[in-house]
Amino acid sequence: MNWQQFLVDFLTWVIFLYSIVLLLCYIFIAFYSIGETRKYIRKSSFTDYSIMAVSEHTPSISILAPAYNEGATIIENVRSLLNIHYNNMEVIVLNDGSKDDSMQKLMDAYQLVEVPYVFTAHIATKPVRAIYRSSNPVYKKLLVVDKQNGGKADALNVGINIASNDILVCIDVDCILEQDAMQKLIKPFLEEKEKRVIATGGVVRIANSCEVKDGKIIRVHLPEEFIPRVQTLEYIRAFLLGRMAWSRLNGLLLISGAFGAFDREIAIKAGGYDHNTVGEDMELVVRMRRYMEEKKIPYKVAYIPDPLCWTEAPASFKILGRQRNRWTRGTIETLKLHRKMFFNPSYGVLGMISYPYWFFFEFLAPLIEFAGFVAFVVFAVLGLMDWSFFFALLVFILSFGFLYSVFAILMEVLTYNQYRKRKEIFNLMLTAFLEPFIFHPFVVWSAVRGNIDLLRKKKSWGEMTRQGFAGKKKN
């Protein structure tokens, strides 16, 4: 055997095994998530969450809401945070050096006055300019921090320093929360005796085309536009299947930055958010887990399949591309920062399963796929392609991908069933069929660009223009 033959055989088997393992992972995730979701739903059906809304014995929480140039909606967003049904809480709005009139609007609307406020800078941050409280006792839960601009992670770190409660809830101010979202998010902290719950997260759903009134979702609709609709499908797959399976394994690496709760003490001990990465939400979870593993403290990162939070998804390829580019950079930066854990048995599930999975199947997959596409074009041009085999493999892969999506839709129908109309379910299936041709290649390309941008040391967050929830259609 000459070396070229050896190389081809070697590559053949490596990629063959890679693909087989990946498909098996998807099958495992799909089935493994079922038990966890079913158990949660059954358990939840016995739970009277209203007890938590009124009890004085619920753990006190600090809600951290970073805001940057949110002047158009800040008043309403803060009002909806203050209206959350939870007894023991403080709301800390972190104005990250906004260039618009956010701060003035807050001061006027909530009758804010500057107060002296001592706090410990556990985590180094950009300077705090002033801290405000309302002179109106109705808003006594509100604390507004005006700080020098330092990015979302830096703002959240200020919040961690200033918070006076043991549990931190980090939230994007423009998210819409379900009525009992906070109770559901906090409950896992009350349920464990043997392990310390260090973080909890819940399902984020896409609010495009939904009817919104007074900061609440009145009626859920499947997004009318293709790009948000396909993201709806993506989110169902990721949240209802992927994260539930990882939660069952206690191997979850990511809690959405849009809405998650953290143990303040552990977050501080782990060093808080890293402002040098654009994937600060994933990085914090990984670092907190790493800290617990290194200290040998039994712990858990809990996940809830309930839809708790609704957010607006990018509706254009331009914005979507920026988002996926940033996600890719965030993933790589996090993996690079914690490379010590790669197949390191002293980190348990985290080192032996979660990290390698993310490395091989989240970071490498788009790169391999892109390389494959280039190779395909080259082989096709050179006339080296076995077309019968090409089509056999193509339909095999498309059918597997479609099956996985249809399974996720089935789980959605059997569990939370947010989309009530039969037409919407079948529309979702049609979207699943179209996804590999229209949406997926773009996502792969964005991920490749993310890799390139990272090599070029690009650090920007990428502007995320939103349409806003106002004036949504009303049927």
Place this chain on the structure above:
Amino acid sequence: MQPGLVFNYITLYLLDAVVDPLQLLAVTLFFVCIIAGVVLFILFYLIRRTGRSMRRRSLREQYSNCISELAVCETDEELQSFLQQPDTQRITRLLEHEAFSRRVIITELLKTVKNMSGNAATNVCWFYEQANLQHDSLLRLQNGAWHVKARAIQELSGLRQNKYITKIYRHTNNANELVRNEARTAVVKLTGFEGLRFLDVATYPLTEWQQLCLLYELSLHSNRSFEGVQRWLQSSNSSVTEFALRLVEVYHLHACFSTVTSCLKHAAKPVRKKALAALKEIYDPAINEILVAMFPAEDADVQILILQMLKEFGTEEEQAFLLQQLLHEQQEIKVAAARAVYYTQPDAESLLRQRVQTDTYPWNVLLVQLKQEVLL
């Protein structure tokens, strides 16, 4: 997560050597069959669910009228005449033959009784027995599936079936957490403080959530009995001790003072923290000395709780101790100590000015902050 086209094009060329295209097509056909099956199942499920939800809605409407009439009955004669009404007889006949109807009405009765009290709630529970619906709940209690069993316990307790308390009590130490929690909540719901006797034999821990549920149920009972609290405070199950401390805190059980004080030496930190919270409610000046003595050996979070207590109850006796803590290396402890000094010591401001540099951070800000706090 994107399955999409991960199985990429390079594989396509290379795999030619190892996989037969016909085999691939066979597997694809298999996938297509599963997809068709799943799609058909979804369609069938959606149609069936629509049918069931329409049926459920229609049953609910019938039952809600019936339950409204039932709720306003005031005498036995009225209840008997309610049973003889044609609508009630029709519903009773329906309940005899249809398991689905029975399930729907049990859920409706449970919801109704939750929002009612007095005679109306008693009537609803009476109808549950008259329609022999408790038989369904008891059958479910025998079921092996934990969620079915737990649901049955919830039905029996929600509809006040005190006569089955022994059957429910057996599950208060069930290996399944959900069954155990429901049974514990149920016995307290049915018998109030007396139901807490399961704490004597509880081997599994009581989670914080379970404790919240029990406290909530207890708050609905007016006949209070704290017979077992002393015993539970000394339980080998530390979560039972925690719960007993919560009872002391909520119901101000001053008689337990010495046992609660001994909990300050408990090996489990959550117990010590809850003991401090309980002592705040049953305060006795003798505790200050103990707090000062235990302070050095504690973790920072417990130390802060101690200083918060001294902020409420500190005297001049603790002045030297508090002033010493102003020099502590952790800022949060320094601040808590300064707050305790400010709230409890005479001429606190000049005391602080003597001990710390009040023109530098954090003292310069803290003094202003404390002044404002006191004014508010």
